[in-house]
Amino acid sequence: MRTRTHGVTSNNRKKVEFCAYSFKKWSASRTSSAWLTKGRDGMEDQWDIIIIGGGPAGSTTARYAASHGRKVLVVDGRENIGSPLQCGELVPSNEEMKRLCPKVPEIDDLFQTPDEAVSKKTEIMKIIPPSGKPLSFKFDGLVLNRVKHDEALVELAKKSGATYLTGKRVVDVIDNKVILKDGSEITGKIIVGAGGHHDVIRRKYWDEESLNIPVKFQLIEGEFGDDLELHFGTVAPGGYAWMFPKKSGANIGVGIQRKFSKGKSLNGYTESFIKEYGDSAT
Numbered sequence: 500m501r502t503r504t505h506g507v508t509s510n511n512r513k514k515v516e517f518c519a520y521s522f523k524k525w526s527a528s529r530t531s532s533a534w535l536t537k538g539r540d541g542m543e544d545q546w547d548i549i550i551i552g553g554g555p556a557g558s559t560t561a562r563y564a565a566s567h568g569r570k571v572l573v574v575d576g577r578e579n580i581g582s583p584l585q586c587g588e589l590v591p592s593n594e595e596m597k598r599l600c601p602k603v604p605e606i607d608d609l610f611q612t613p614d615e616a617v618s619k620k621t622e623i624m625k626i627i628p629p630s631g632k633p634l635s636f637k638f639d640g641l642v643l644n645r646v647k648h649d650e651a652l653v654e655l656a657k658k659s660g661a662t663y664l665t666g667k668r669v670v671d672v673i674d675n676k677v678i679l680k681d682g683s684e685i686t687g688k689i690i691v692g693a694g695g696h697h698d699v700i701r702r703k704y705w706d707e708e709s710l711n712i713p714v715k716f717q718l719i720e721g722e723f724g725d726d727l728e729l730h731f732g733t734v735a736p737g738g739y740a741w742m743f744p745k746k747s748g749a750n751i752g753v754g755i756q757r758k759f760s761k762g763k764s765l766n767g768y769t770e771s772f773i774k775e776y777g778d779s780a781t
């Protein structure tokens with residue numbers, strides 16, 4: 500069995516982060532009419548919209564804004580958006596999304612997942628409660644190749660006309676200025692915070708309480724069947740554990756709340772959970 504390990508700290512949100520972004524609107528009346536000027540490096544230094552973060556939320560926002568004729572700049576601290584992987588990689592199919600969110604219009608336009616970013620289609624979700632007796636229900640899911648998925652969303656946004664500035668970390672947003680770690684500043688009429696759980700604008704302007712749930716996961720090779728599994732109870736106190744089968748292998752992970760973990764480490768919980776599958780994986 501070969502494994503790759505990824506560990507991150509995730510905040511549990513009240514809102515579905517995948518679709519969510521916060522934004523700070525800068526009054527157009529306070530900007531110069533000549534807001535598209537060339538900076539020293541030839542890049543426009545004033546934009547209609549600057550989006551901090553080019554993940555799914557940022558790149559989707561960029562696609563819509565650019566396709567409506569706005570001058571859009573996406574700034575991302577990563578050189579390669581989408582890498583390294585930090586995800587369980589399960590999303591509902593568009594048909595499932597339409598059932599779950601019947602009032603959301605144009606789901607097919609909103610979620611444009613290319614076929615090559617889908618590792619496996621699933622139909623059954625099993626919830627495994629502390630009793631261990633699984634509850635099965637129908638769930639049309641897509642287990643993604645998340646890295647390919649995020650790269651594809653970037654390409655779609657670029658095709659719509661968005662510009663990307665990668666490998667540049669934003670350290671602050673002051674009024675309509677985005678301040679980069681290298682000290683340079685970029686000006687936009689609207690600044691969108693789409694930086695995920697590290698988002699600069701969210702931290703600065705939104706003091707929402709959220710749970711801190713450390714998460715650890717591995718991509719494991721082997722045969723894991725066709726059903727999605729979510730486990731609750733002592734395997735993942737205060738959180739849950741998942742096994743999402745892929746075309747080859749599975750994405751398996753655990754998230755816990757430390758206050759319920761009785762001194763056992765996240766690594767310990769993850770190893771115990773994965774061992775159940777590791778022993779049966781072929």
Ligand SMILES: Cc1cc2nc3c(=O)[nH]c(=O)nc-3n(C[C@H](O)[C@H](O)[C@H](O)COP(=O)(O)OP(=O)(O)OC[C@H]3O[C@@H](n4cnc5c(N)ncnc54)[C@H](O)[C@@H]3O)c2cc1C
Pocket residue numbers: 507508509516517519551552553554555556557574575576577580581585586587588589590667668669670693694695696697698699714715716752
């Ligand atoms: C371990 C784990 C497992 C998960 N499993 C699932 C799952 O199975 N299914 C699911 O739907 N969701 C899952 N999620 C949640 C999902 O990954 C997020 O909801 C989703 O990535 C949010 O998308 P986003 O575009 O808002 O932010 P992100 O995907 O986090 O993208 C944010 C981008 O902003 C950039 N950025 C951040 N701060 C700055 C800054 N200061 N300057 C410049 N760039 C910055 C980052 O580099 C990144 O590219 C999981 C999350 C974790 C951590």
